[in-house]
Amino acid sequence: MQASLKLFRIFGIDIKLHFTWWFVFLLLIWSLSTGFFPQFFPGYPITTYYLMGIVASLLLFVSVLLHELAHSLVAKAKNIPVESITLFFFGGVAGITKEDLKPSSELQMALAGPLFSLVLAGIFLLINKTIGNGIIAAVTFYLYQLNLILAIFNLVPAFPLDGGRAFRAILYLYYKDLKKATKIAAYGGKFFAGVMLFLGIFALIGGESSGLWFIFLGGFLYVIAKASYEQVVIREALSKIYVFELISKATTISPTMKFSEFVEKYKNITEDAFVISDSKFVGILDFRRIEQTSPEARAKLPLKQLAKPLSAIKHLQAKDSAYTAYRLFSEENLELLPIYENNKLKGFITNGKLMHRLAWNLKYGVHDDKNRNSKNSAKVNRT
Numbered sequence: 001m002q003a004s005l006k007l008f009r010i011f012g013i014d015i016k017l018h019f020t021w022w023f024v025f026l027l028l029i030w031s032l033s034t035g036f037f038p039q040f041f042p043g044y045p046i047t048t049y050y051l052m053g054i055v056a057s058l059l060l061f062v063s064v065l066l067h068e069l070a071h072s073l074v075a076k077a078k079n080i081p082v083e084s085i086t087l088f089f090f091g092g093v094a095g096i097t098k099e100d101l102k103p104s105s106e107l108q109m110a111l112a113g114p115l116f117s118l119v120l121a122g123i124f125l126l127i128n129k130t131i132g133n134g135i136i137a138a139v140t141f142y143l144y145q146l147n148l149i150l151a152i153f154n155l156v157p158a159f160p161l162d163g164g165r166a167f168r169a170i171l172y173l174y175y176k177d178l179k180k181a182t183k184i185a186a187y188g189g190k191f192f193a194g195v196m197l198f199l200g201i202f203a204l205i206g207g208e209s210s211g212l213w214f215i216f217l218g219g220f221l222y223v224i225a226k227a228s229y230e231q232v233v234i235r236e237a238l239s240k241i242y243v244f245e246l247i248s249k250a251t252t253i254s255p256t257m258k259f260s261e262f263v264e265k266y267k268n269i270t271e272d273a274f275v276i277s278d279s280k281f282v283g284i285l286d287f288r289r290i291e292q293t294s295p296e297a298r299a300k301l302p303l304k305q306l307a308k309p310l311s312a313i314k315h316l317q318a319k320d321s322a323y324t325a326y327r328l329f330s331e332e333n334l335e336l337l338p339i340y341e342n343n344k345l346k347g348f349i350t351n352g353k354l355m356h357r358l359a360w361n362l363k364y365g366v367h368d369d370k371n372r373n374s375k376n377s378a379k380v381n382r383t
């Protein structure tokens with residue numbers, strides 16, 4: 001089953017629903033119809049409350065989508081590709097794929113979402129004030145509140161929330177050092193996460209079940225703040241290395257060899273990346289296919305059936321950065337990727353070698369090619 005369902009495409013961006021969204025959607029309808037609306041707007045039949053709950057939940061979904069679209073459209077205006085927007089359990093994520101973001105672009109992109117939520121809050125408040133009371137007033141009041149919360153929550157300087165991204169962009173402009181800027185902004189994220197955890201525990205002790213939400217959100221924010229910083233550290237280390245520096249000749253095995261023979265022959269080799277190749281076929285051994293077959297079948301299977309053909313694998317260019325390789329490894333989920341130069345297969349890079357190099361860079365601060373460094377910083381300044 002796919003984790004996300006594609007809904008439609010707008011401005012060249014795929015809008016997707018993550019499966020976790022459904023849980024929150026149903027939970028929201030239920031809590032609005034049986035809690036919020038009857039409590040604050042009494043006197044209507046239960047079916048009306050359910051109708052209000054469904055409409056309010058759908059419009060909240062539209063509000064979150066518009067918030068993400070605001071980010072994405074600013075990105076597109078800055079020529080930054082946006083592939084998709086995925087709405088998941090408590091918000092949305094715009095899949096923005098650019099590696100080097102100019103801080104001023106990131107600042108504008110980050111602020112566009114919460115500012116648009118503020119505008120939406122204003123619109124819903126205006127409708128609410130114009131109508132006065134009744135069902136529509138109740139629904140618009142709820143949407144005014146939620147959009148306001150969405151805007152304020154996303155303006156807190158807690159990385160990687162929007163406000164934290166804006167904060168990092170300002171720090172980046174000031175220090176001219178992305179790693180340092182991210183580190184400080186991620187501290188903001190962890191601090192805010194700590195505050196939410198503390199408030200959540202406090203609320204729970206006081207008998208408020210909403211404390212659980214704070215604990216959940218705080219914990220989640222802490223984890224992503226930490227992971228986002230690590231991602232920047234990895235990116236910085238790997239973007240200074242060319243993949244051709246890590247090129248190797250992979251162990252090549254005949255496609256007709258049986259899996260049982262292969263296991264026996266290579267049991268003492270630490271390498272876990274293999275090319276399956278003869279005059280007619282070139283592919284990469286895909287260990288996931290092995291896991292999908294029964295133990296009886298896999299003993300007899302020729303390796304060709306456990307290989308992914310080279311033509312079906314995205315490949316790297318010799319001048320690509322090791323960070324591009326890192327991303328491609330997680331995308332393709334293979335241990336080996338082909339490297340091309342002038343449309344010719346030059347060799348392979350293994351995930352093991354990439355990870356080894358990353359570990360050495362991070363642990364021992366290996367110095368990378370100076371030219372590459374200065375070229376990189378020139379590129380950052382120019383873009």
Ligand SMILES: [Zn+2]
Pocket residue numbers: 067068071113114154162
């Ligand atoms: Zn946002």
